[in-house]
Amino acid sequence: MDAKTIIDSLVNKFQDSLVDAKVDSDIRVSAYLEPEKIVEVCQYMKDELLFDHLSSETAVDYPKRNEIVVVYHIGSYDHSVLMTIKVKLPRDAPVIESVVPVYWNANWYERETYELFGVKFNNHPDLKPLVLPDELMGDWPLRKDYEGFPNRTARNLV
Amino acid sequence: MDETVGPSEMIVHLGPQHPMQPGPFRLNLKLKGETVVDGDIELGFIHKGIEKILENKTYLQGIPIVDRICYLTAMTNEEAYVGAVEKLADIEVPEKSQYIRVIVEELSRLQSHLLGMGEFGEFIGFVSMFMYTIKEREDILSLMDMVTGARITHTFLRFGGVRDDLPEGFKEKSAAVFASLREQIADYEKLFNHDEIYKLRCFGVGILDSKTARDLGVSGPALRATGVPFDIRKDEPYLVYKDLDFKVCTATDGDIAARINVRLEEMLEAMYIIEQCLDQMPSGPLFFEDSLYGVRTPVMRVPEGDVYHRVEDPRGEMGFYMVSDGSDKPYRVKIRGPVYPTMQALPPLIKGTTIADVAAIAGSMDGCTSEADR
Numbered sequence: 001m002d003a004k005t006i007i008d009s010l011v012n013k014f015q016d017s018l019v020d021a022k023v024d025s026d027i028r029v030s031a032y033l034e035p036e037k038i039v040e041v042c043q044y045m046k047d048e049l050l051f052d053h054l055s056s057e058t059a060v061d062y063p064k065r066n067e068i069v070v071v072y073h074i075g076s077y078d079h080s081v082l083m084t085i086k087v088k089l090p091r092d093a094p095v096i097e098s099v100v101p102v103y104w105n106a107n108w109y110e111r112e113t114y115e116l117f118g119v120k121f122n123n124h125p126d127l128k129p130l131v132l133p134d135e136l137m138g139d140w141p142l143r144k145d146y147e148g149f150p151n152r153t154a155r156n157l158v
Numbered sequence: 159m160d161e162t163v164g165p166s167e168m169i170v171h172l173g174p175q176h177p178m179q180p181g182p183f184r185l186n187l188k189l190k191g192e193t194v195v196d197g198d199i200e201l202g203f204i205h206k207g208i209e210k211i212l213e214n215k216t217y218l219q220g221i222p223i224v225d226r227i228c229y230l231t232a233m234t235n236e237e238a239y240v241g242a243v244e245k246l247a248d249i250e251v252p253e254k255s256q257y258i259r260v261i262v263e264e265l266s267r268l269q270s271h272l273l274g275m276g277e278f279g280e281f282i283g284f285v286s287m288f289m290y291t292i293k294e295r296e297d298i299l300s301l302m303d304m305v306t307g308a309r310i311t312h313t314f315l316r317f318g319g320v321r322d323d324l325p326e327g328f329k330e331k332s333a334a335v336f337a338s339l340r341e342q343i344a345d346y347e348k349l350f351n352h353d354e355i356y357k358l359r360c361f362g363v364g365i366l367d368s369k370t371a372r373d374l375g376v377s378g379p380a381l382r383a384t385g386v387p388f389d390i391r392k393d394e395p396y397l398v399y400k401d402l403d404f405k406v407c408t409a410t411d412g413d414i415a416a417r418i419n420v421r422l423e424e425m426l427e428a429m430y431i432i433e434q435c436l437d438q439m440p441s442g443p444l445f446f447e448d449s450l451y452g453v454r455t456p457v458m459r460v461p462e463g464d465v466y467h468r469v470e471d472p473r474g475e476m477g478f479y480m481v482s483d484g485s486d487k488p489y490r491v492k493i494r495g496p497v498y499p500t501m502q503a504l505p506p507l508i509k510g511t512t513i514a515d516v517a518a519i520a521g522s523m524d525g526c527t528s529e530a531d532r
Contacts, residue, residue, distance in 0.1 A: 052373075053372070055466070055494060056466075056492060071479065071492075073479065077388045080393040082394075104374060104375065105374055105502055105503075129202075132205065133202065142209065
């Protein structure tokens, strides 16, 4: 399965919600997606296009554009094309549907994205902090406006 | 995990400090008698915030930081980081440097597998195994020391090349080390195949079938032991791997013994790869002459964009997602370590086994908490 076929198939199926879908190279494709469609698109990719391996899931903060972009890297064990899906969320209330029902290992990635960026995942089985201490919840350390050292380190909180 | 305990059930905390662990994490187990009913993992005991640190360092300053994600796989971490920057900034690497990179990365794979197996031996109560493998690992580390000048955290790769050429006498020294290691590996195999206790503890225990492994997102030797030939070096060749002859080592059983066998075979393959590299090594410069970059390029601005670059780490798929905003520091770095999903897969894997097998199964997955926490 090559990159062109994959992107064509996705664009055909989800014309209205995919923006800027493009082939970056033989093994990389990327697209922006409307937040409501994420679970549906992931399910379609897993069932029809053999994308059965969620490589990673994370977020990027853009304070100037007032956006948080959630980024999914979805690969496959059977072919070498890797799809990057980006979903733009408003920075003041980032909420998106969880993809754990489709990709089981999204669980920890979503917990981490939640504690570091404050992105809330609906219908996540157990949305609680993973690597941060409880005291740092609500600070969202990987956001660009995080104050950080010296006032908000774990040592000063205990 | 549901914290309520039924009749004759109890919750046992393994860790955060426990001899079976490759680093501090907490494994909460719900037991009924000796059987594990449920389990979950708590992370964060050595969370270093490397992703945030990298945002505040220039690209060149980031190289020693990524070494410290996990010292066992420092070389492949560097490759993932440097490779990602090279893709973003469109930097070409001369063939000679690519060969040297493959050599040091395969050496890194050898020493990681050796230590992983030694630790695993210790977890199943076979403490001498650690003594055997640590000796061989030390020889491999001396080889790496010859090339990079450091035993574990090397800071050896540079954008568009490597820091140094191979030293004189490297080929002869490595031939001697590999001859002894090959003998040792044959010994390990003999040991494993004849030891009754090893057989009882490792064959048919902790079975991961290929469908579950795919669902859990596992990669690396743990996945290949289930029969899925997923190897980034083949599927998405970087450096000169497409010119090299090597096979993807797989097994079919998916149990502890299969995972160990895959690692043993991979070590043989790694040595074979290094020997090919030494034979085929072209002559030429370490950096292209018209390249902007050299051993000490202090500031570099990388064009705007993002890239996801992945390499085959000794434990599986290591990926760096990098976003650049055109300045001399990365805007965002996401490190996708191979151990993270492997550790996440541990609770479902140990469900239904006995508590004595937990350490064996966890050891055979070859985890590294430092990398999972980052």
